[in-house]
Amino acid sequence: MRWSRYFLYTLKEDPAEAEAPSHKLLLKAGFIKQVSAGIYEILPAGWRVIRKIESIVRKEMDRSGAQELLLTVLNPAELWKETGRWESYGNELFRLKDRNGREYCLGPTHEEEITDLVRKVVHSYRQLPLILYQIQVKFRDEKRPRFGLIRGREFIMKDAYSFDADDFSAMMSYENMKFAYDRIFKKLRLNVIMAQASVGQIGGTQSHEFIAFTDYGEAKVGYCKNCGYAANAEIIPLQKPQPQEEEEKPIEKIHTPNVRTIEELAKFLSVPPSKILKAVLYMVNDREPVLVLIRGDRDIDENKLEAVLGTEDFRLAGDEEVKDLLGTEKGFIGIFNLPEGVKVLWDNSVYGVKNMVVALNEPDYHYINANPGRDFEYGEFVDVAEIIEGDPCPQCSSPLKVKRGLELGHIFLLGTRYSEPMKAYFTDQEGKERPIIMGCYGIGISRVMAAIVEQYHDERGIKWPTPVAPFELDILCLNMSDPQLTQVAEKLYMEAEEKGIEVIYDDREESAGFKFADADLVGFPYRIVVGKKVKEGKVELQKRSTGERWDVPMEEAIDRVKEMIAEDKK
RNA sequence: CGGGGUGUAGCUCAGGUGGCAGAGCGUCGGCUUUGGGAGCCGAAGGUCGUGGGUUCAAGUCCCACCACCCCGACCA
The missing domain is CATH 3.30.930.10 (Bira Bifunctional Protein; Domain 2)
Incomplete structure (x- = not known):
């Protein structure tokens, strides 16, 4: 080409x-x-x-x-209704109607159609x-x-x-x-x-x-x-940790004006975030409040929460809802003074934490040194914490990456x-x-x-692995107005085509720098530069992935490239 | 769907306080140049995202809408 x-x-x-x-x-x-x-x-x-x-x-x-076959893009709605996915797939499904008002979707996946085909055969x-x-x-x-x-x-x-x-x-x-x-x-x-x-x-x-x-x-x-x-x-999965061995200190109510986030609270009280009880209020099915309690240094994985709740229809409660339900503001949600009807879930991470910082659903105040069994009772434990580096492997307990x-x-x-x-x-x-x-x-x-x-690039461009490169070889003629160079380049181009190499010949009337930059950017694995070394009977062979360069005699260049390509494709 | 941002030439962008629509790159014509995105001369190229409003006057101010990008929840 x-x-x-x-x-x-x-x-x-x-x-x-x-x-x-x-x-x-x-x-x-x-x-x-x-x-x-x-x-x-x-x-x-x-x-x-x-x-x-x-x-x-x-x-x-x-x-x-x-065995390869080709199913249809246009799927009739009836098939999707049989499995219930016409409804459950929701807005992700591109839906349309034909001239007679019959419903179709553009296939997002083909379990329905293939099952229909197979049941018929x-x-x-x-x-x-x-x-x-x-x-x-x-x-x-x-x-x-x-x-x-x-x-x-x-x-x-x-x-x-x-x-x-x-x-x-x-x-x-x-x-x-x-x-x-x-x-x-x-x-x-x-x-x-x-x-x-x-x-x-x-x-x-x-x-x-x-x-x-x-x-x-x-x-x-x-x-x-x-x-x-x-x-x-x-x-x-994350299990409950071992309970902490720590002397229980007396519970105390502390004035914490405008201290809302875990970081602010940790700083204000000089405690690690892991000592703070984080409380997050969710609304399930738009109106059932569920309070999730998790350790302050942990985040909730909403995929896990979905599994626990058994529905994907939930969201964070809004400021108004927090106020109406708990009579407080975000940042001061806690386990004390909870109204009836609020379901409470305890994440495993909270288990056994001693001398916790806990809010009490009253703006600008927190308890410190709250302890389970003495100051409050645990409820239902669940596993909703997001995994972080170093958490124990569920199989062998080694730290996870x-x-x-x-x-x-x-x-x-x-x-x-x-x-x-x-x-x-x-x-x-x-x-x-x-x-x-x-x-x-x-x-x-x-x-x-x-x-x-994503895996094969550098600051100059793409570095295609040879098996998937758009062309295996780029022949650059550095000066299209020099007949000696174009002659050599043409010859190499013909030879490469004959020997079955996928080759692109850069015969554009552009400067050398322009062609180099393009070759790097587009990312052809091999490049033959036809330039001033032609006078010595040589061209330069370059490998994009490693940046290696070799001066080789013109008549050997294509065979060398061919070998390297074959090696790459093994 | 919630939050944030951006829409001006083919591309990347500039256009305080309203007053003739701009630059660089690219494109076209010409000359020169050829080992890391060359130089000079000339030219073409715009419903300023869309609609409405304010004003003598709107790219600029106001309202609505649309599109695209980024962060969150879903998927190959």
Whole structure:
């Protein structure tokens, strides 16, 4: 490909709207263009990367025995009504009507459709097990699209679905996919950890996430270097700690005017935040008050709270509600003088803390040295604290590491969550009708592209790993008005094409510096510089990932590159 | 959905107190230049996010709306 004819235009300045490195660099290097919030066009260079990612995924899926097909984007509402998700999926679902008023949605995922397909075709245990998959554009009207390709409202996804006759077989399919995912992320050169996860909206009995470590990830994963445990932070349990051994001091009421936050209070009273009882008032179903008590140095993980409450319909109480219900202000909410009808939940972290600082629902006052059993009684204990670095591993109690990451893949053992309501039954060996056991397995293809950029870039641009690079080699002719140079460059370009290298020839009428800067930014793994060394019969070979450079005789250059590419792709 | 911010040329931005719409980069024409985003000369390019209001006069003041970005809760 000649760059002078190629639809690849880079930006000189950082795009104002981008923050995350992948977002910034993909825009700047001309891989994507924004159309509206969370909706992007993928330009030719970007599409080459996507297609390479897809082909790696495809190869491993096929190898695992899965079969590719293509489902529809336009899904009839009826299928979604069968599983109840037409309602429960909420505003995330893009809904529309045809000319006859019939309702559809743009597919955000395809459990319904695939189950419908399979129930129409599969009737016997002889047709199982079965794994089907597709690579397709998905639509989700996200509350908050962000970071470019990291969270779009329209994105490319590989989704696979397994169908088995019994639980054991389903487990085998699940394990099969686990291994396939492991191979896929290795081939994509991504640093990914597999973590236990919650089943969430999709439902099911078991799930794992594949999380790439990045600064702009939205997932938090806790993992243990000692025993290998890894899980999404929102499902890591925290037990009650050992009660503190400490002499109980007399309780005392202290005037704390305008001291509201934990930090202010800790400073004002000269106590560590861990001695303060933090009280947070939530409104469940818009009107049932629930008071959550947690240690002052801890935060509430609202995912855990959702699991405890059994509903996602809750929110922090407003200032007015706090005043109406408790007769006080935020900052002075406590366990004393609580009105009837306020449910109280104690987080495990509070257990056994002695000589606590506690508010009493009276503005500008706190108790110090409050002690359980003497000054107040515990209520129901729950686990709602956010995991922090150093918390004990639930398997071996070693301190956990906590890191941010980006969820690239998610696999679920669904059981009969879809086959039961949709009556996807088969006849077993005994002639009995039974629901098919299902699993589903997703990889965010376009998000993978962003994740690769997050893990492979520097201050000058992207450093594509060779297996996913838009082109493997960039030939730079530094002076297009020097016929000696253009002749050499042309020859190398032809030779590279002949030898099967994916090559782009920078034949643009631009200055040397311009071409170097673009080569760094776009991030081709190898570069051959045709410049003044041609007089000595040499060109310069450069490797983007390491910055290494070699002067090589012109006639050897392409073969050298070819070897290095082959090495990279192993 | 709650909180914060931004909308002016293709891009990045400047335009106290209302008074002729600007710069750099890019683009087009010409000359010169070619190992790290070159230089000179000339030119084109704008419903100042949209609608309304105040005013002799609005990019600027007021109201409403829209879009985009960032922080929080959901997801691949």
